[in-house]
Every structure is written in C-alpha cells, then in structure tokens.
Amino acid sequence: MATKVPISHLPLPPATHLLSLNLTPDDETLSVPAFRDILATRPSIQRRSRIISPECHFSYVTPLPIAFPYDIKPPDDPELAKDQMKWVEKWLSDREAKQERPLAPSTQSTPSGLKKFYPEHRDTHRELIGLSDTGIRDCLPNLHAGDAFGILGTPTLARSSNDEELPEPSEEDKLIRTELIDVLAGHAVLMSGEAEHERQFAPWSLRYSGHQFGVWAGQLGDGRAVSILTTPHPSEPDTTYELQLKGAGRTPFARSADGLAVLRSSIREFLCAEGKSMHALGIPTSRSISLVSLPAIRVVRERVETACVLCRAAPSFLRIGSFEALNPPDGMFFLGGGQQPADLEALRKLGEWVAKRVLRLEGVGWGEKGGKWGKELVLEVAKRNARMVAGWQAYGFMHGVINTDNVSVLGLTIDYGPYAFMDVFNPWHICNHTDEEGRYSYRAQPSMIIYACDALLSALSPLIGAEAELGHAVPAGWSADIDKSRISAWKRSGEELVKDEMHQVILKECSQEYGRLMHKRLAFRRYDATDESELCRPLLDIMAEHSLDFHGTFRLLSTFRPSLLPSSSSLDVLLSSIFALSPDTDRIDKEKATKDWVEWLTNYSERIASERELWGEDMDAERQNAARRANPRFVLRQWVLEDVIKKVERDADSGKRILAKVLQMACNPFDNWGAEGDERPEEELDDETREERRYCGIGEKQMIGFQCSCSS
Secondary structure (H helix, E strand, O other): OOOOEOHHHOOOOOHHHOHHHOOOEOOOOOOHHHHHHHHHHOHHHHOOOOOOOOOOOEEEOOOOOOOOOOOOOOOOOHHHHHOHHHHHHHHHHHHOEEEEEOOOOOOOOOOOOEEEEEEOOOOOOOEEEEEOHHHHHHHOOOEOOOOHHHHHOOOOOOOOOOOOOOOOOOHHHHHHHHHHHHHHOOOOEEEEOOOOOOOOOOOEEEOOEEEEOOEEEEEOOOOOEEEEEEEEEOOEEEEEEEEEEEOOOOOOOOOOOOOOOEHHHHHHHHHHHHOOOOHHHOOOEOEEEEEEEEEEEEEEOOOEEEEEEEEEEEOOOOEHHHHHOOOOOOOOOOOOOOOOOOOHHHHHHHHHHHHHHHOOOOOOOOOOOOOOOHHHHHHHHHHHHHHHHHHHHHOOEEOOOOOHHHEEOOOOEOOOOOOEEOOEOOOOOOOEOOOOOOOOOOOOHHHHHHHHHHHHHHHHHHHHHHHHHHOOOOOOOOOOOOOHHHHHHHHHHHHHHHHHHHHHHHHHHHHHHHHHHHHHHOOOOOOOOOHHHHHHHHHHHHHHHOOOEHHHHHHHHOOOOHHHOOOHHHHHHHHHHHHHOOOOHHHOOHHHHHHHHHHHHHHHHHHHHOOHHHOOOOHHHHHHHHHHOOOOOOOOOHHHHHHHHHHHHHOHHHHHHHHHHHHHHHHOOOOOOOOOOOOOOHHHOOHHHHHHHHHOOOOOHHHOOOOEOOOO
16 A cells, blocks of 8 residues: 655656656746746736747646736835836735745655745635545545545535534644645645756646637637646556646636636536546546635626636646647638647657657657657547547436547546536437537537547648658658648648548447447347347437436336336336336326337347346346446436535535535445335435435426536
C-alpha cells in the first residue's frame, strides 16, 4: 500500500512526462521564473482575454476564483490614481498567491520540491461539500485527505443533522485537510520556488480551437480550467494524473466569460463523471476528486447563483481542438475572438507528445527518422472515441455538446454540460435545450464522433501526407520553407490515405462495443450475428412505441426467466411492472403492448435456452445475477440531480451528506437500493430505505425528458 502524503507532497513525474516542460508555453509566460515575475508585476496578462502566439500550446496561469467584472475601487493614494493600469496590476497582484507558507506536515520527504503560496488580500470562504473516495483511490491512492471525509459527515438521504460522535481529529489531520481544501479551491497554489530545478512547475491552461455546433469558433482554450498538478500513479509510474480545477477564474482563453462555474453544474459533473454514468459502468471518463463551494461569490447565469470549484482528474485533458488550433480549416469565416494562422511545427510537437506520452502508441520507432505516427494517432483516437460513444448509446447517456473541443484524444467523456440519461426511450431525444436542430441528439452521437475525428484528420493530414512521402516521421522543422501548394498536396494525400479506413474503424469499434454491452445487458454468454436485428433493435422499438422507461425496463428484464412464459399470471406481473414505469400508463395500448412483448419475450426465451450449456446448474439464478450487474437499479435522472442541487443550495451542511449518499449510490448503481424486491408497504420501511427507493424512481412526470441549458 502506498504511503499517504498531503497534496503538497505528491511527487511530480519525470521531466519527460510533464506537459509543461515538453510543449510550448505562451510567449508572455515563457518559463516558470518569468511567470513568477509576472505575478508580481503584470498579472493582468493571465486575466486578459487575448490571442496567443501561433506556436504556443498553453499558458501558465494561476487559479483566481473571484467575481468578474473585478470590483476594483479607486485607490486612496492620489499618485496611484494617476496611472489606472498600474493600479489594476497592483490590485490583481495583491490577490495572487505569492506568499510562501509551510507545507502540511508529512512523514515523507518532498520529492517534488514544490512550494505552497497563498494570496495576501483574498480570503473567500471555502466549504468542502464533496470528496470522492473512489476517484482518490484510483487516481491518487497516496493522497492523505486528513479529516476531510470526517467533516463531510456520514452519507445519508434521510437524517437532517449529523448526530454522530466522531473522535477529535489530530492537529496534523486538520492541517492536511485545510491545505487540501485550499489547493482544491484554487486559494493556495503549488509551484516551484525561485531556485532552479530540473522540473520547474506552475499551473497552466490549454490553448485549443474547435467547431461548436458545426461552426468554426476560432481560439477557445481553457477559459475557466486550470491544471494545478501532475503526479504519477504509484503503482504505474508511466501513468500520470493531471488535476484540473474547473471554475478557477479567468485565463487568457476566457473571452468575455467570468471564468467561474456555478454550484449547480459542478454538482452535476461531480456525480456523473464518478458515478453511474461513466466510471461505474466502465465507460471512459475523467474522474471527480472534489467540490469546494465558494458561497460568497455571486455568479450571474439565467439567475444569480453561487460559485463552486470542481477538481477533476485525467491522464490528459488534451482534445481534438488542441490539434485544430495549430492547423485550422482553410477559408473559415466566423464571428468571434479570432484565430491564429497554422503552425505546422507546433502541430508536429503536439502530435509527437500525444502519440508517445499520452496514447503511448506501440510499434512506433522513436528517434531521428523514426516510425510514422500521424496515421496511427488518428486511428487510435478514433478507436477510443468509438468505444466511448458505444458505451453512451448502450446506457442511454447523452452528452449534449459534442463540439470538437469537447472530444478527448484519449476517448474520455469530458466537459459534462447539459447531459442527461434516457428516461422514456426516444432515439431522437435532445437533452440540451439550446440544440434546437438536434445536432447532438441521442441518435446523432456516433455521427458527431465521426465528425470530430474528421476534424482531427483534417488538422493532421499535411503531416500524414508528408510522412507517407518521406517514409518516416517528419523531422523538426519539417514544414519550414515549404510552399503552400506542396502542403495542400500533402493534405489531400493524407486525407485520402486515412479517411475511409478511419470511418471503417469507427463503425467497427462502435458496433462491436455496443454489441458487447447490449449482450451484457441482456445477459447473453454467446454472440450471435442476428441478435442486433432480432432482439436488440426490436426491444428498443417496443420501448419507443409504448413510451417505456429505458433503464427501468432493462432492470426488470433481469428478473425474466423462460419459465414465466407459460404462466400468464407471472407474465402479467412482469408486464404490469414495466408498464407502471411509463409516465403515461393510462395511454398505453395494453393489448398491442402485451402482444408485442409476448412476441419479443418468446424470441428472447428461445435465445436464452439455446445457451443453457454455457451456464451452471441454476441458469436462471446465474443469469439474473449477471443481468443485475449490468443493468443499474439507480440512475442519475434529471429529477434526482435537480433534487440534490436544491437541497445543497438550501443547506450545505445537510446537503453535502445527501450529495455523499447519492455519490455512493451512483458509484454502486447495481446494488438493490431501497430494498428492491421487498414487497412490504412503504410505511414499514425505515426513512433511509424509503428515500433510497424514491431516488430509484422515475420521478414526477414533468421532469421526464427534462432539458438543460449550456450555462454553467
């Protein structure tokens, strides 16, 4: 077991594994020492929205989660008042984390050599409201959280106050917890000191561009996200985890936004990334670490809300838009902030980093005149995202905004916005109410992944074409002094070389993964080529035609066994339970629906019987257990999320305990929450069990198919 250390003692990876030491920083923040000088003299550089130089991949930025526009009052000193910009710089500098303070105590040495810095004139109230033990266990197993979990209280849906007798934590645990909250709130900053060190480190935000709703949007970038630390996994040193704060304040990529995130959207992402939707189902995702509320900071969205900082973790947050930024589409007109011209050398540098360190492509001979990697990079990104979207489709997840800047090169689900899980099955459902044309509807999601991969190929195609001509990887400076006609020829040949194969790869990977997951949901042990057409699609058609609940139907089917069919009474119980999950039970054509179900269940029963020899002595019991492990009892429905959000907004003290319980349920979605199968009357159940059962229900009719906005 790894030795636990405070967050300030987590080690940095080797210099070869640290993004900020291998890609190109913003020319305004060329090095960590230069950046430290900027914090003292010109901090507005990192708060001013601007187009950074074409060759740059990121900008050093420290978290500064404060209300925007900044409330900068005139100085009392008349001399300072004469130079407004100088006063602005001083005002901002006073709020930057520049004052060094001691690290939290640890029994281990500090191999990273990082220092901890605090602001002198900023002390917003910070309240920890969420901490993911599963996210920490998997990504940061050597992180010591002090007494942080203790102050959150016991997870519960029913008890309004924390009435437990907890042991008094040690002073050391308190210091470790305080440091953890301060860092994860963006209040304290971990950064290398003034002494030169081979692994100079400071937080950063990524530059990227992208297509938003199919329209080129120019430079975008991390407008409110700041990567605050990268640390290797103790059992797999080549795997590093990047900790990123979302809602950490303005960066050079913030455009006209405030750089903040609201409590509402932060809760939604915290629960979804870590819980039922993604990680618990095996669908690739970024991971949730913490939620820190900043209740004194007001944020204006559709209404006035309060700020919150989410910490999430992933091996990398690079996305397809990171490549598009370095080789944007030709002749694109757009309204907005602007876009740099192409920088093909920066494209090569990013591509090599992603291929070698992020994707870790096998079979590529690195070094001078090494193996070609451009085509392999595109195909690997396509494979990963195809498998990801197959998981979305199999489990009824809708992302809502699959812009190219929201598509990970690792095939991770990232940037949770107006997402939703399917209630009543409707392949045309749109979960984002600003998506009026249904571009990102459930049905369209695989096509949007193809669109995003096409954008990646378009960006990398000149390099791929050049590699094909050279017979090896392009060297440093490969595009210098090359005329546009030759680059255009490389682009055409690169696209011709890869596009058809990439599309075939996406379709194959998506189909295979979707089939695997649907077989798992139907508890099959053998794959038959006809299952998709004869069982999976007809089942979804029945759900759609009769307005049946997607997840509830699958969960109830886990109780089906072929012996039920001859017994009309047993079959009636099953179908009545399925029909009861519809929000329009009275409008179901029971005769037609029953006929459809009997026909489908007959085929299903025959298919089950055909693989009896693949199970043990009690096939029915084994199948039921397998089906229950694949079909969640608890689903993060829109009404559940809204209910949790309201309770946390109303009272953080009791709300964070509800949030912790919902996270617990989301991380264990297949458990029989609410005493599933217990037929005792509701009044005979204890309060906690009753609330669990309520949270496993479909909720009020008006929340079925509820659409969210993009605002967060």
